[in-house]
Amino acid sequence: xxxxxxxxxxxxxxxxDVPEGWSLMQAAMSNGVDGIEAECGGSCAxxxxxxxxxxxxxxxxxxxxxxxxxxxxxxxxxxxxxxxLSCQIKATADLDGIVVRLPTSQS
Amino acid sequence: xxxxxxxxxxxVMQPGEGPIVIVGAGQSGLQVAESLRSEGYAGQILMVGDxxxxxxxxxxxxxxxxxxxxxxxxxxxxxxxxLTKKRIELIAGVGVQSIDRANTLLTLGxxxxxxxxxxxxxxxxxxxxxxxPGAGLANVFALRTLADTRxxxxxxxxxxxxxxxxxxxxxxxxxxVAAKQGKTVTVLEAAERLMARVVAPPVSDFxxxxxxxxxxxxxxxxxxxxxxxxxxEQQDVVAAVRTTDGREFAADLVIVGIGILPNSELAEAAGLxxxxxxxxxxxxxTSDPRIVASGDCTARRLADGSLLRLESVQNAVEQGxxxxxxxxxxxxxxxxxxxxWSDQYEVKLQMVGLSAGYDTVVSRGAAEDHRFSVxxxxxxxxxxxxxxxxxxxxxxxxKLLDKGNSLSPAQAADPAFDLATAAV
Ligand SMILES: Cc1cc2nc3c(=O)[nH]c(=O)nc-3n(C[C@H](O)[C@H](O)[C@H](O)COP(=O)(O)OP(=O)(O)OC[C@H]3O[C@@H](n4cnc5c(N)ncnc54)[C@H](O)[C@@H]3O)c2cc1C
Ligand code: FES
Numbered sequence: 001x002x003x004x005x006x007x008x009x010x011x012x013x014x015x016x017d018v019p020e021g022w023s024l025m026q027a028a029m030s031n032g033v034d035g036i037e038a039e040c041g042g043s044c045a046x047x048x049x050x051x052x053x054x055x056x057x058x059x060x061x062x063x064x065x066x067x068x069x070x071x072x073x074x075x076x077x078x079x080x081x082x083x084x085l086s087c088q089i090k091a092t093a094d095l096d097g098i099v100v101r102l103p104t105s106q107s
Numbered sequence: 108x109x110x111x112x113x114x115x116x117x118x119v120m121q122p123g124e125g126p127i128v129i130v131g132a133g134q135s136g137l138q139v140a141e142s143l144r145s146e147g148y149a150g151q152i153l154m155v156g157d158x159x160x161x162x163x164x165x166x167x168x169x170x171x172x173x174x175x176x177x178x179x180x181x182x183x184x185x186x187x188x189x190l191t192k193k194r195i196e197l198i199a200g201v202g203v204q205s206i207d208r209a210n211t212l213l214t215l216g217x218x219x220x221x222x223x224x225x226x227x228x229x230x231x232x233x234x235x236x237x238x239x240p241g242a243g244l245a246n247v248f249a250l251r252t253l254a255d256t257r258x259x260x261x262x263x264x265x266x267x268x269x270x271x272x273x274x275x276x277x278x279x280x281x282x283x284v285a286a287k288q289g290k291t292v293t294v295l296e297a298a299e300r301l302m303a304r305v306v307a308p309p310v311s312d313f314x315x316x317x318x319x320x321x322x323x324x325x326x327x328x329x330x331x332x333x334x335x336x337x338x339x340e341q342q343d344v345v346a347a348v349r350t351t352d353g354r355e356f357a358a359d360l361v362i363v364g365i366g367i368l369p370n371s372e373l374a375e376a377a378g379l380x381x382x383x384x385x386x387x388x389x390x391x392x393t394s395d396p397r398i399v400a401s402g403d404c405t406a407r408r409l410a411d412g413s414l415l416r417l418e419s420v421q422n423a424v425e426q427g428x429x430x431x432x433x434x435x436x437x438x439x440x441x442x443x444x445x446x447x448w449s450d451q452y453e454v455k456l457q458m459v460g461l462s463a464g465y466d467t468v469v470s471r472g473a474a475e476d477h478r479f480s481v482x483x484x485x486x487x488x489x490x491x492x493x494x495x496x497x498x499x500x501x502x503x504x505x506k507l508l509d510k511g512n513s514l515s516p517a518q519a520a521d522p523a524f525d526l527a528t529a530a531v
Contacts, residue, residue: 019180026181032189039420041164041182042171045448045457047502067455067498074502 002091005099006051009035018091024100025049025087035102042087044068048106050075051086054099058082061089061098077103125150127434128213128223130203130373132156134165134420135402136229137184138427139434140195146435150224152195155215157202158252161187166420168256169280170450173263174287179253206377208395225397225434228385229427230370232403232418237272237363241334244345247361250277259362266360267291270348272331274301276449278364279314283451286321293356294318295329295348305458307468307481310493317454317477326356334361367418369404382406384416389440391430399433401426407441415461419447444508446501453477457501460491460508469520472497480504482519489513506530 001017006028008014018027028036028049037048044067053061061084064072068088072079086100127143129136132154140152156162163182171177190197202216206226213221234249236242246266248259259281263269269285271278274296286292294301300311315325330351337346347355369384380386380394384406391399402423406414425441432439446459454477465483472479472495480500483491489512492504507514507530514529 022181026177030180030183030186030189032185032192037424039424040448041166041184041420042177043166043448043450043455045450045455045498067496070498071502073499074506 006033007101009104024089037106047071049086051100053082127225129154129227131229135423135427137162139227142431155198159200228400230404232367235366270358273364293324399430401430462491469516
């Protein structure tokens with residue numbers, strides 16, 4: 001299990017144990033974390049699973065592929081250097097303790 | 108049909124009032140439930156679904172799940188605990204059998220009665236059955252539910268020759284997964300090209316080539332006349348697919364993907380206006396002011412009087428949001444350009460708009476590079492875009508079409524023309 005802290009748009013924090021191999025989107029959805037819509041279910045086709053990876057963790061997360069970068073250009077909320085699509089980040093032991101913040105709007 | 112009643116006043120649910128019952132615990136039913144809560148409805152919300160599990164994402168069934176890249180738990184949209192947290196009650200594994208509108212009462216399959224103050228129908232759709240002899244043989248599957256896909260995954264383990272009937276999205280996505288697993292795959296398509304109902308020839312041709320390059324045999328103009336069982340002991344198991352021209356295609360596993368039928372019987376029996384689905388307006392209202400409907404089971408009446416049927420996640424989500432708003436007395440019309448995607452091999456197709464009735468098609472980019480887009484025009488106006496591995500074009504296209512902006516066919520074809528300038 002990989003501990004992930006999600007900070008919801010209203011500021012409240014949820015710590016969730018995410019099974020390795022799951023995406024941060026999947027765990028957030030299943031646990032009812034507010035602030036992720038994930039219409040495409042993880043296909044990198046909707047850009048409604050946007051999150052901001054905490055600065056301290058940004059460098060540890062494997063880089064975004066070209067498809068993801070293109071979708072990130074089109075997220076509803078402000079795009080920042082640490083913006084990622086949570087469906088494209090897989091939980092690995094390396095990311096144990098990672099913190100992600102969710103934007104106020106996804107669509 | 109009396110459309111004036113559709114536009115008529117809805118019953119307005121007050122916070123605390125209820126219960127609101129949602130029939131169908133799929134993508135759209137869940138959206139109705141969650142939108143009701145996020146819009147401030149505090150009363151009881153009951154979701155009744157005939158599948159024995161919480162709502163799940165269907166698109167990965169023919170993609171990541173079948174390919175073994177996602178588990179069942181990963182498909183779950185909301186786990187039961189998350190629903191409980193939002194005070195959404197889920198009655199799973201039981202269907203709603205009838206609606207008594209006069210007494211605002213539902214009867215469930217197990218005989219239980221449920222009273223409703225507001226009702227949402229989100230019953231989805233089912234696979235269109237193949238109307239030929241032998242369609243009931245073992246190892247012949249539709250791909251609609253998690254239970255279907257579980258059976259298919261098990262059968263695929265030992266099958267070697269796979270025949271897909273229908274060259275639409277689901278059939279082709281399945282073909283891609285099976286081909287990647289080294290199976291011998293044949294796709295039988297009755298039309299003269301793939302996905303003919305929804306895409307232009309350049310896109311059909313590209314996909315025929317793509318599947319061909321992965322060893323999939325594509326048979327166009329192939330009309331299936333019968334499925335044939337094995338000789339000898341296992342006569343009830345499929346052995347071949349026969350076409351009207353007398354050919355036979357050997358098969359250990361057959362997938363039928365020839366479209367879907369809306370689950371509108373419940374609504375029809377209750378006397379709601381139905382035509383190619385449960386008829387709703389842009390705000391998801393049915394002909395009964397206490398009842399809304401959303402998702403695959405609906406046909407949306409457009410301003411010009413025509414009916415639009417969409418079978419997509421976006422439609423399920425957007426109509427679900429509208430349906431919740433309507434139950435709470437608010438108009439939230441769904442007017443955005445429809446969008447859809449399909450994953451086959453490493454290729455992502457993203458579609459936006461409705462291409463039906465186009466008179467001009469223009470390509471941008473090169474199909475050989477597996478990166479191109481096709482722009483559809485009618486009377487010089489842009490109506491739709493299909494993008495292959497060009498998410499940027501797709502997303503810009505969504506903005507463009509949502510705004511009702513256009514560009515000229517010449518601009519669309521010119522790679523130097525910045526699409527974003529048309530979208531602002
Ligand atoms: C394999 C597959 C791949 C897909 N891929 C894509 C894709 O790539 N992109 C895309 O946009 N869309 C895709 N779709 C379509 C998308 O999944 C559907 O449009 C969407 O799920 C529709 O949501 P819905 O809630 O209307 O129906 P559903 O999700 O089908 O849910 C309806 C639910 O209601 C239940 N039900 C029916 N009658 C009753 C009753 N009387 N009582 C209780 N429950 C009842 C059904 O069993 C079902 O669980 C795909 C669909 C499938 C099957
Ligand atoms: S869930 Fe759609 S892009 Fe991540």
